[in-house]
Amino acid sequence: MTPIIQLINITKTFRVPTEKMDSLRERILTFKLRSRTRLLKALNQINLEVKPGEWLGVIGPNGSGKSSLLKIIAGIYEPDQGKVEVAGKLVPFLELGVGFNPDLSAKDNIFLNGVILGMTRRKIAEKLETIINFAGIKSFINQKLKNFSTGMQVRLAFSIAIQSSGDIFLLDEVLAVGDYEFRKKARKVFARMKCQGKTVIIVSHELDQIIANCDRVIWLDHGRIVKSGSPKLIIKQYIDSQSNK
Amino acid sequence: MSKPKFRGNTGDLFYELIRTDFILRYHNSVLGFIWVLLKPFLIFAILVTVFSLVFKIQDRFYPLNLLLGLLLYSYFAEATLRGITSLTEKSTIILKVNFPKAIPILTSVANSFISFFFGFLAFLGFWFWVKPNGSLLNLPYFLSLVLILTMLIIGLNFFLSIIYTKLKDLLSIWEVFLQLVLYLSPIIYPLSLVPDKYQAIFLLNPLAVIITQAQAALITGRAFDWQLAGYVFGSASLVLVTGWVFFQSQIKKITDNF
Numbered sequence: 279m280t281p282i283i284q285l286i287n288i289t290k291t292f293r294v295p296t297e298k299m300d301s302l303r304e305r306i307l308t309f310k311l312r313s314r315t316r317l318l319k320a321l322n323q324i325n326l327e328v329k330p331g332e333w334l335g336v337i338g339p340n341g342s343g344k345s346s347l348l349k350i351i352a353g354i355y356e357p358d359q360g361k362v363e364v365a366g367k368l369v370p371f372l373e374l375g376v377g378f379n380p381d382l383s384a385k386d387n388i389f390l391n392g393v394i395l396g397m398t399r400r401k402i403a404e405k406l407e408t409i410i411n412f413a414g415i416k417s418f419i420n421q422k423l424k425n426f427s428t429g430m431q432v433r434l435a436f437s438i439a440i441q442s443s444g445d446i447f448l449l450d451e452v453l454a455v456g457d458y459e460f461r462k463k464a465r466k467v468f469a470r471m472k473c474q475g476k477t478v479i480i481v482s483h484e485l486d487q488i489i490a491n492c493d494r495v496i497w498l499d500h501g502r503i504v505k506s507g508s509p510k511l512i513i514k515q516y517i518d519s520q521s522n523k
Numbered sequence: 524m525s526k527p528k529f530r531g532n533t534g535d536l537f538y539e540l541i542r543t544d545f546i547l548r549y550h551n552s553v554l555g556f557i558w559v560l561l562k563p564f565l566i567f568a569i570l571v572t573v574f575s576l577v578f579k580i581q582d583r584f585y586p587l588n589l590l591l592g593l594l595l596y597s598y599f600a601e602a603t604l605r606g607i608t609s610l611t612e613k614s615t616i617i618l619k620v621n622f623p624k625a626i627p628i629l630t631s632v633a634n635s636f637i638s639f640f641f642g643f644l645a646f647l648g649f650w651f652w653v654k655p656n657g658s659l660l661n662l663p664y665f666l667s668l669v670l671i672l673t674m675l676i677i678g679l680n681f682f683l684s685i686i687y688t689k690l691k692d693l694l695s696i697w698e699v700f701l702q703l704v705l706y707l708s709p710i711i712y713p714l715s716l717v718p719d720k721y722q723a724i725f726l727l728n729p730l731a732v733i734i735t736q737a738q739a740a741l742i743t744g745r746a747f748d749w750q751l752a753g754y755v756f757g758s759a760s761l762v763l764v765t766g767w768v769f770f771q772s773q774i775k776k777i778t779d780n781f
Contacts, residue, residue, distance in 0.1 A: 301692040353621035356775035376619045393539045398532040
């Protein structure tokens with residue numbers, strides 16, 4: 279089967295300033311026109327193929343390059359080297375409620391967040407009722423978002439997100455938030471996405487969740503894929519290596 | 524297979540971002556939109572009073588010339604000031620979703636254009652009251668000038684927005700520069716006040732040309748200078764094209780600057 283996502287030899291380096299200078303004034307005052315930086319290899323020669331309908335889990339310690347990997351796949355970061363190819367419509371959930379503005383009403387935020395996720399205004403208008411009901415905020419629809427509790431905001435963001443249609447979904451720790459009720463709803467949505475044959479990549483520290491949902495797991499460390507294989511096996515090895523530290 | 528790209532509806536995204544900016548700017552104050560119109564007219568009132576009464580300028584069309592010049596200048600100043608910060612303001616979205624990055628820049632220009640448009644409607648009210656020599660049949664020429672100005676603004680914003688992500692004091696530098704442009708353009712004084720031998724140099728400033736040509740078309744009724752119009756069109760096109768090339772070459776690296 280031809281892969282739906284293909285990464286060939288991806289390398290991404292960041293310049294991390296040891297002293298941040300982002301004004302001309304600072305540069306002139308310190309007589310240096312270039313700020314001092316060191317290079318950080320976030321991803322190092324990554325090769326990865328994801329098949330259509332596959333659920334891939336990405337694990338690894340903080341700073342191992344998990345989020346950078348998703349951002350490369352989403353086209354947010356440009357790799358220094360290598361090639362990314364994606365066949366199909368991709369929906370990135372790297373954060374719930376991207377573009378949410380506290381001074382706008384819930385309804386305005388639904389439209390704003392929806393178009394940012396790639397939906398058309400017409401489709402959002404059609405789904406508006408569903409989104410409001412799913413989030414359970416019917417009586418607050420014209421209230422400003424800043425009057426919402428954090429939990430309500432997350433529920434709203436999640437309700438919008440699941441309405442966006444795509445073939446590939448990238449989830450970065452988005453399920454780490456939310457209460458029991460919310461997680462139950464999320465599980466249902468996951469089951470439906472699985473039935474529809476969507477391709478999903480999950481970055482998470484909740485290893486149980488990865489075992490429950492994913493077909494394959496890759497383990498990242500210092501920007502390299504250390505291991506790749508069946509979730510139970512890889513996660514067991516991962517846990518062993520972390521507790522030996 | 525292809526490179527990952529935004530497959531949403533770009534037009535809808537553009538519309539929602541303009542709408543958001545608009546709501547946030549005007550709904551949060553009691554007088555809302557009126558403030559935006561009031562500001563240029565209050566500045567206008569001050570300048571008219573100072574220059575007609577104190578310096579005793581006799582020209583009957585002076586207030587109208589001043590108003591039109593101020594409107595065009597305010598459009599330029601507001602659109603570039605908003606354009607500079609447009610990418611940085613949207614950095615949280617840029618870091619989470621891949622979408623055409625020219626959209627925030629066009630949004631900032633579109634919103635400034637809306638204020639300019641309503642200001643211009645108010646100007647037309649004054650126009651009918653004063654009844655100057657210029658004819659409204661010249662509106663197409665005037666609109667072409669506005670289009671050229673818009674091209675210039677977008678081109679500049681392509682440069683400014685990218686550079687601002689690296690140099691945050693560009694905003695202060697640009698504010699000073701805008702003050703300089705205000706006094707180097709025939710807004711508060713007529714072009715005739717500039718000595719003849721300096722006029723050629725003076726008209727190298729595209730804004731000076733656009734303002735004098737707009738005044739000729741709508742107010743003074745003087746003949747158009749097609750050569751000057753061609754010059755501003757050429758320079759605005761050049762800024763727009765080089766700006767776009769610069770923007771395209773730099774935008775891929777933009778996420779590293781946030």
